[in-house]
Amino acid sequence: MSMAAVEPDHASARLDAIIVGAxxxxxxxxxxxxxxxxxxxxxxxxxxxxGTWYWNRYPGARVDTETMFYSYQFSEALQQEWDWPxxxxxxxxxxxxxxxxxxxxxxxxxxxxxxxxxAARWDDAAGLWTVETDDGTQVTARxxxxxxxxxxxxxxxxxxxxxxxxxxxxxxxHWPADSVDFAGKRVxxxxxxxxxxxxxxxxxxxxxxxxxxxxxxxxxxxxHNRPMxxxxxxxxxxxYPALRAKAKQSFSGNYFPVAGPxxxxxxxxxxxxxxxxRWAMGxxxxxxxxxxxxxxxxxNETASDFIRxxxxxxxxxPDVAELLAPKQLFLCKRLCVGTNYYExxxxxxxxxxxxxxxxxxxxxxxxxCVAGHTEPVDVLVLATGFDAVTGALKRIDIRGVDGLALRxxxxxxxxxxxxxxxxxxxxxxxxxxxxxxxxxTNMIPSIEQHVEWIADCVxxxxxxxxxxxxxxxxxxxxxxTHVNDIGDETLRATCQSWYFGSNIPGxxxxxxxxxxxxxxxxxKCDEVAAAGYRGFALR
Numbered sequence: 001m002s003m004a005a006v007e008p009d010h011a012s013a014r015l016d017a018i019i020v021g022a023x024x025x026x027x028x029x030x031x032x033x034x035x036x037x038x039x040x041x042x043x044x045x046x047x048x049x050x051g052t053w054y055w056n057r058y059p060g061a062r063v064d065t066e067t068m069f070y071s072y073q074f075s076e077a078l079q080q081e082w083d084w085p086x087x088x089x090x091x092x093x094x095x096x097x098x099x100x101x102x103x104x105x106x107x108x109x110x111x112x113x114x115x116x117x118x119a120a121r122w123d124d125a126a127g128l129w130t131v132e133t134d135d136g137t138q139v140t141a142r143x144x145x146x147x148x149x150x151x152x153x154x155x156x157x158x159x160x161x162x163x164x165x166x167x168x169x170x171x172x173x174h175w176p177a178d179s180v181d182f183a184g185k186r187v188x189x190x191x192x193x194x195x196x197x198x199x200x201x202x203x204x205x206x207x208x209x210x211x212x213x214x215x216x217x218x219x220x221x222x223x224h225n226r227p228m229x230x231x232x233x234x235x236x237x238x239x240y241p242a243l244r245a246k247a248k249q250s251f252s253g254n255y256f257p258v259a260g261p262x263x264x265x266x267x268x269x270x271x272x273x274x275x276x277x278r279w280a281m282g283x284x285x286x287x288x289x290x291x292x293x294x295x296x297x298x299x300n301e302t303a304s305d306f307i308r309x310x311x312x313x314x315x316x317x318p319d320v321a322e323l324l325a326p327k328q329l330f331l332c333k334r335l336c337v338g339t340n341y342y343e344x345x346x347x348x349x350x351x352x353x354x355x356x357x358x359x360x361x362x363x364x365x366x367x368x369c370v371a372g373h374t375e376p377v378d379v380l381v382l383a384t385g386f387d388a389v390t391g392a393l394k395r396i397d398i399r400g401v402d403g404l405a406l407r408x409x410x411x412x413x414x415x416x417x418x419x420x421x422x423x424x425x426x427x428x429x430x431x432x433x434x435x436x437x438x439x440x441t442n443m444i445p446s447i448e449q450h451v452e453w454i455a456d457c458v459x460x461x462x463x464x465x466x467x468x469x470x471x472x473x474x475x476x477x478x479x480x481t482h483v484n485d486i487g488d489e490t491l492r493a494t495c496q497s498w499y500f501g502s503n504i505p506g507x508x509x510x511x512x513x514x515x516x517x518x519x520x521x522x523x524k525c526d527e528v529a530a531a532g533y534r535g536f537a538l539r
Contacts, residue, residue, distance in 0.1 A: 015039045015141040017458075018131050020117045020396070023051015025431040025447045026147035027098065028072065031105050032455035036462070041141075042111040043133060049111065050098035051149050053091055058172040058195055058383075059180075059202035061091040062225070064337035065442050066283060068236045069254060071097070073244050074448055078104065080237055088225045088283070088337070112137075119397040120144050122426060127468055129427065142467060145454065146393055146430045150438050153391025157190065157384045158505060160362035171382040172199060182206040186376060188368045190360070191383030192218055197338040199383060200350075209349045211375050213368065215356055216496075217326040219307050220336045224282030244445075251517040253442040256288035263290040263299035275306045283337055293331055294490040294515075304330040314342040323354050332495040334439075388498045389434050389512040390414050400425035413501075413510030417479050417535055418525055420450065421471035429454045435483045437521050439499070440513045453525055457533065466538045475535030487511030 017033050019026045022044035033040045046054045053063075063070050067084045082100065085093055102108055116134040123130060129144040154173045156162075162169075170180060172195035187207045189200055192214045204210045236243065247255040259274045260266060266274075278286040292299040308325040315321035324342060326333075344350055353370055361369040367376040387394075390410060398406040401424050409415060409424065416422050419436025420429055431450045432438040438446055461469060492499055492515065501507035514521055528534050 013041075013139045014128075015041055015139060017041075017143040017145060018043070018120075018129065018139060018141040019145045019147050020120075020131070021051060021147035021149060021152075021392075022046070022049045022111050022113070023054070023147060023149050023152075024072075024098070024444055025149070025451065026051070027101055027105075027107055028074065028448060028451045029145055029147055029431065029454065030107055030110055031074075032451055033458065034110070036455065036459055038458070040110055041139060042107075042147075043115045043117050043131070044111055044113050045116045047113050048095070048099065049102045049107070050095045051147075052151060053094035053098060055152070055175075056173055056195070057091055057175040057177065058170075058199045058381075060198035060339070061172075061175075061195070062086075062088045062198065062223075063094060064088065064194065064223070064284060065254060067094075068228070068233070069243070069247060069442060070444055072101065072444060072448065073240070074452075076240075079240055083233060084228055086225055086227055088223050117396055119399070120428075121397075121399045121403075122401060122428070124401055124426075127427070143427045143429065143458065146396075146428070146433070148392035148396075150389045150432055150443070151386045153387040153395055155384050155387050155391075155503060157382060159190075159360050162363045164365050165363050165367075165380055166365040167378045167380060169380045169382070171384070172196070173386065180379075182379065184208050185378040186367075187211070187379045187381060188213065188375065188377040189381045189383055190368075191385065192216070193383060193385050194334065194336045195385065196383035197336040197341050199381065201338070201340045201344040203381065204344050204347055204350050207349065207379075209351070211351045211353060211368070211377065213353050213355050213360060213370070214323065215359075216328070216333070217324050218333060218336050219304075219326050219330055220338045220341045221284065221286060221307075222279065222282045222341075223337045223339050224280075225339060247442070248445065248522070249519055250288065251519070252284075252287065252440060253437070253445040253518040254284065254288075256285045258291055259289050261290070262292045262296065263302045264292070264296065268302075271302055272306060275303060279306075279310065284335060287331060287335060294492065297329065297491060297494075300329045300331070300491055311342055314346075316346050320345050320352050323352055328495040329491050332492055333497040334499070385498060385503060387504050387507070388501070389438065390501070391504070393430065393433070398425070398428070400428070411508075413508040414512065415476055415480050417471035417476040418521075418528065419514065420453065420525075421469070421476075421536060423471045423473040423476045426468050426470040429457075434512045435479060436514050437516075437518050438513045440515060441518050446518065449522055449525070453529065456529065460529075460533070461538065464538075469533065469536050469538050472535055472537050479535075482516075483514050484511060486514065486516045490515050 016038035017040045019042040022042050026042050067089045119132040121130050128140045130140045132138050187210045190213045197220050311325050312321045358371045367374050394407050404424050414434035416435040419433040496502035500509050
């Protein structure tokens with residue numbers, strides 16, 4: 001592998017496009033823009049490609065979408081040559097895949113690593129963006145494309161005394177490259193979202209004791225992970241075109257067959273038979289069992305009760321089982337996929353502490369204090385997730401026409417047109433930005449759809465002699481209203497979740513992703529492009 005990074009050029013440089021982030025989105029956007037003959041530079045904070053799968057190295061980290069489908073589909077040769085070792089490959093395999101893509105398409109020379117973008121400013125007179133990095137580099141470009149990821153801005157919890165803890169502290173989203181030794185240590189894990197669900201069973205196998213601090217119980221489906229059989233892989237590869245086409249017609253961009261329009265239209269016996277079938281399948285397939293899970297509370301409760309009863313069957317201590325049985329509706333929050341998660345609470349060296357009512361008093365040098373009692377621990381693991389969807393964008397000082405700061409424009413919640421463009425910020429594109437399906441879908445098909453739309457738009461502008469595109473305010477307002485209306489109609493609006501920014505103190509409660517589904521969204525994007533990019537001002 002040749003990983004020749006771009007050397008920082010402290011003198012101002014002029015490019016056609018700047019891309020921020022070298023994850024799955026940034027790499028593909030670089031590939032597509034280079035195909036157009038554009039000069040492009042990618043800025044990446046890490047030391048290699050992969051984005052989410054570079055940073056999230058915590059124990060047990062693996063994708064929760066089946067990896068035969070959590071992969072690029074723009075290159076048939078790439079699809080055929082890469083072999084995934086497991087149904088849900090681990091972080092190391094996903095990072096290796098990202099490096100393979102960078103090798104295969106020779107992306108390394110146009111990526112500048114260990115470089116954080118601090119600011120991006122639009123010069124209206126020149127029609128250019130100037131990007132400033134933490135090493136003093138200033139680079140100008142016609143287009144600025146944010147591939148910063150939906151789950152990349154780390155959420156460090158605001159807990160009194162956190163900085164006073166005398167032991168080791170790790171955040172799941174910024175795990176060290178070298179493995180952490182938990183042998184013989186007392187470990188506290190704060191958070192039971194996806195990273196907590198995946199890491200807790202692995203940590204418990206090594207640690208002397210694990211104390212889990214749970215604010216909200218989540219629904220966790222078993223992964224039933226396993227090695228991929230050679231004949232199974234071969235069959236999928238032969239049928240990739242048809243399987244990918246079916247996936248694009250599903251709500252989430254995954255191929256999950258729907259059992260029926262309503263959970264209430266069948267008998268309890270038939271329902272439970274279908275739920276048992278999907279529990280045995282594992283993974284996310286249960287999300288699509290019946291089409292009315294997001295619109296009918298009664299239908300949703302049938303699945304909610306099924307999973308709660310599964311928890312009561314698995315967890316031996318009935319009091320612990322009730323704490324682990326979610327009170328909110330199924331799919332209100334992100335569905336998690338884990339391995340032996342509920343079984344882990346049957347271990348003698350694992351204790352569950354409910355903090356839904358009390359919270360955490362403080363972190364002391366010795367441990368974690370809840371309701372006046374301090375539990376002594378040696379290692380603190382923060383599985384507290386991200387400032388999702390908007391966090392990474394707002395942490396960069398992005399300024400558009402007349403110096404308008406994106407942070408200021410989004411003070412009451414994000415405003416975009418299609419999650420792609422922002423009024424007042426010409427020639428700025430956001431890949432899977434707020435107002436697009438993003439985190440409610442299989443991320444890679446959503447990323448590819450955005451990247452291809454942006455590349456086609458840039459080519460259209462070049463061919464038409466245009467050099468500026470900006471979302472119109474009325475189109476942006478109409479889209480924001482539509483996104484909010486659709487979000488409020490779903491049962492996701494009934495609980496506190498990071499889909500609405502509820503995990504970040506002071507963050508406006510606004511639905512962040514578009515909840516109308518992948519097919520409806522892509523149809524809208526295609527209509528906009530076919531109508532000469534209706535809703536965008538071009539000149």
